[in-house]
Amino acid sequence: MSAAPPANLAHASLAQLGSLLDRREVSAVELASTYLERIARHTDLNAFLDVRPETTLAQARAADQRRAQGETGPLLGVPIAHKDVFVTQGWHTTASSRMLEGYTSPFDATVVESLAQAGMVCLGKLNCDEFAMGSSNENSAYGNVLNPWDKSAVPGGSSGGSAAAVAARLAPLASATDTGGSIREPAAFSGVTGTKPTYGRPSRWGMIAFASSLDTAGLLTLSAQDCALAFNAMLGFDPKDSTSVDRPREDYTRHLAAGCKGLRIGVPTEFLAAGLEPEAEAAVREALRLYQDMGATLVDVSLPNAALGIPVYYVVACAEASSNLSRFDGVRFGRRAPQYEDLLDMMSKTRAQGFGEEVKRRILVGTYVLSHGYYDAYFLQASRVRRVISQEFQRAFAQCDLIAGPVTSGTAFGFGEKSADPVAMYLADLYTVPSSLAGIPAMSIPCGFGRLGRPLGLQLMANHFDEARMLGVAHAYQSATDWHTRVPAGY
Amino acid sequence: MSLKLADVHRIALLARLEITDAQAQESANQLNDILAMIERIGRVDTAGILPMSHPLDGVQRLRPDLVSEIPDRDRTMANAPEQQDGLFLVPRVVE
Numbered sequence: 001m002s003a004a005p006p007a008n009l010a011h012a013s014l015a016q017l018g019s020l021l022d023r024r025e026v027s028a029v030e031l032a033s034t035y036l037e038r039i040a041r042h043t044d045l046n047a048f049l050d051v052r053p054e055t056t057l058a059q060a061r062a063a064d065q066r067r068a069q070g071e072t073g074p075l076l077g078v079p080i081a082h083k084d085v086f087v088t089q090g091w092h093t094t095a096s097s098r099m100l101e102g103y104t105s106p107f108d109a110t111v112v113e114s115l116a117q118a119g120m121v122c123l124g125k126l127n128c129d130e131f132a133m134g135s136s137n138e139n140s141a142y143g144n145v146l147n148p149w150d151k152s153a154v155p156g157g158s159s160g161g162s163a164a165a166v167a168a169r170l171a172p173l174a175s176a177t178d179t180g181g182s183i184r185e186p187a188a189f190s191g192v193t194g195t196k197p198t199y200g201r202p203s204r205w206g207m208i209a210f211a212s213s214l215d216t217a218g219l220l221t222l223s224a225q226d227c228a229l230a231f232n233a234m235l236g237f238d239p240k241d242s243t244s245v246d247r248p249r250e251d252y253t254r255h256l257a258a259g260c261k262g263l264r265i266g267v268p269t270e271f272l273a274a275g276l277e278p279e280a281e282a283a284v285r286e287a288l289r290l291y292q293d294m295g296a297t298l299v300d301v302s303l304p305n306a307a308l309g310i311p312v313y314y315v316v317a318c319a320e321a322s323s324n325l326s327r328f329d330g331v332r333f334g335r336r337a338p339q340y341e342d343l344l345d346m347m348s349k350t351r352a353q354g355f356g357e358e359v360k361r362r363i364l365v366g367t368y369v370l371s372h373g374y375y376d377a378y379f380l381q382a383s384r385v386r387r388v389i390s391q392e393f394q395r396a397f398a399q400c401d402l403i404a405g406p407v408t409s410g411t412a413f414g415f416g417e418k419s420a421d422p423v424a425m426y427l428a429d430l431y432t433v434p435s436s437l438a439g440i441p442a443m444s445i446p447c448g449f450g451r452l453g454r455p456l457g458l459q460l461m462a463n464h465f466d467e468a469r470m471l472g473v474a475h476a477y478q479s480a481t482d483w484h485t486r487v488p489a490g491y
Numbered sequence: 492m493s494l495k496l497a498d499v500h501r502i503a504l505l506a507r508l509e510i511t512d513a514q515a516q517e518s519a520n521q522l523n524d525i526l527a528m529i530e531r532i533g534r535v536d537t538a539g540i541l542p543m544s545h546p547l548d549g550v551q552r553l554r555p556d557l558v559s560e561i562p563d564r565d566r567t568m569a570n571a572p573e574q575q576d577g578l579f580l581v582p583r584v585v586e
Contacts (some may be wrong), residue, residue: 106566199546213545242552243545311529322506329507331579336572343582344507352509360508364499364518365525366508377533383542385532390543423524439546462546 009034010169011487014226017172021067028077032060032121035079039170041122042491045146047165051124055090056084059121066119076119076228081171082328083162084125085113085132085208085331086217091122096140097130097210099334099354109206110238111175111217118233123171128160130356131325132160132177132210135185135428138419139358146487147190151434153412156186162220163190168491173221173230177207179214180313181407181432184444187220188457189412191446193474193484194220197225197467199439200245203238208301212243214313214436223484224445226284228252231467247465254427260294263473266301266400271431278409283448283456284406287477291404294476301396301403305389306464309433310426314362315369315382316437319371321359322366328354361422390438393463402473403461406431411454431459441467445474446483455483493523 005016010027020026031239036053056079063077087093087105094100104308110117116122123408129139137145137160145160147153148168155164159176163186164277176183178196187194195218202217209215219234221227231252238244267288272281288298328349330336337349355363369378396403435442441464444457462470478484494502496512499519503510510518564577573580 012521098500101572104567106563200549239554243549245547245549246552306541308535311532314525315529315532326507330572331581333570334572342584343584345509346582347507348504348509351507355508361518361521361525363506363508364502364522368494368502368522368526368531371502371505378520378529381532381535381537382529383544384537384540385535387543388535388537389541390546421524422521423528426525426528438547 014075021077028060047161049147050091063119080120081123082175087206091125098141110203129158132158155188158182166192166220181429183218188407191455194442201235203241205240209324211317216240224471228471252468255469256475260296260474264400265298266403271405274472279450287447299400303392307432312382313433318362318366322363393438397463404451407457407459411450435461
């Protein structure tokens with residue numbers, strides 16, 4: 001499975017890095033230094049918000065020590081970078097908000113802790129949309145992240161820093177979060193593999209909350225195989241998260257060799273319809289044709305209310321956000337306005353000054369849909385339509401093993417193209433939001449390039465807890481194609 | 492229905508967000524666009540459908556009410572904007 005490593009260490013797969021470490025051909029310190037040097041060389045991408053080489057190298061030395069004492073493990077000594085919504089003890093955690101500028105967590109997120117226990121070395125914290133709200137990374141208080149394929153294009157959001165860092169090989173993989181598409185859309189725009197597991201499978205402990213019934217941790221990686229390896233350490237029951245699912249750990253690499261013979265792939269007719277740009281449709285259809293060549297059969301399925309995913313999502317997610325973000329009041333942590341008159345004034349000024357425009361907009365929408373007289377028409381109705389959409393997925397999965405379609409309507413858009421019109425920006429998540437509402441695992445894998453040379457993604461969606469098979473099906477595609485191995489020029 | 496300036500001020504107060512008249516006007520326009528997009532959900536017949544609050548219909552897991560860890564007070568307080576004697580300071584609320 002792991003062929004000879006490439007000349008450039010930073011282009012290697014996790015399996016290759018693991019075996020180099022195993023054979024003592026490279027140390028964790030050397031590996032960390034390689035990536036730190038690349039991070040320092042490519043600061044123009046603005047992917048990282050906090051880099052502390054001394055802390056990283058100390059973790060790398062500890063990993064080398066563990067190996068010297070006889071410990072082994074596929075991730076022991078392999079570097080990773082974390083999206084800045086995961087709290088970390090050694091680095092600031094800001095969720096890309098002015099509200100949390102300079103904040104240092106007294107504890108680590110469970111995802112961070114689990115990967116550190118497996119021996120992963122943290123390279124630093126990654127830029128994203130403020131509180132993970134956005135589809136272009138233009139909502140960060142600390143500036144745009146550039147797309148390594150085309151610096152005039154957005155990297156996608158909200159996990160834009162995670163996607164750009166992996167695409168530019170500034171980290172072999174990165175943690176990320178997906179509430180309505182925040183892993184898959186940037187993966188598609190940045191030409192990397194982005195995977196959101198089943199809701200409740202990864203812990204939300206220490207993941208700064210946006211919309212708690214949707215927030216799901218996942219990974220940006222160079223391949224499905226890399227993702228499967230890291231999921232083995234990352235996904236599991238966490239008693240600290242009350243919505244964590246109590247199921248035994250599993251081996252996410254177990255279907256990597258399974259292939260696609262006899263696989264039934266459902267193709268939602270609503271996803272290959274008007275609104276999808278011809279080049280995106282062509283790339284998706286070409287990928288589906290390849291799956292047929294590999295022995296899969298295509299089945300037409302229908303998700304009649306999937307198009308309502310966006311309005312449902314913006315009710316549910318904004319409602320939950322308005323509640324979650326009420327904790328930022330200037331009292332116990334984070335920013336406090338410098339001047340104020342009384343307690344109410346202190347809180348109102350603190351929040352007005354600390355939150356960016358998009359965050360405030362969503363808090364207002366959420367407050368409204370939860371307010372007296374509107375709760376039934378908006379929040380309850382949205383929660384009911386959410387179940388309708390979820391049931392449509394279950395009906396589809398009665399006919400197929402996996403669902404495939406586009407991730408986005410086209411390639412990455414340019415900076416400023418959609419930022420003036422919130423509704424146009426929200427519609428960017430058309431294809432990713434339905435599976436988020438249903439809580440099913442979904443991923444984006446590179447499947448080509450558009451005429452501007454910007455990447456395109458294929459979305460795969462599986463039923464609850466079927467992420468191992470989904471990763472196997474993605475791996476089959478990546479064994480037959482080389483889109484995921486393409487590196488943007490200069491990296 | 493469409494939100495008026497006074498509605499936006501009322502929502503902003505509920506949300507504890509200071510807002511100027513000019514900002515409220517701009518917000519009213521944007522919120523009305525968003526609400527117009529959201530209205531479509533009203534057309535779905537959801538009679539007999541239970542609201543979905545957890546994708547797996549999970550229920551809140553409870554644990555025994557026992558002390559499991561004791562947070563480090565100094566490290567926790569280190570992020571407080573204002574503090575004194577290990578307590579959070581806020582403007583006076585009781586005269």
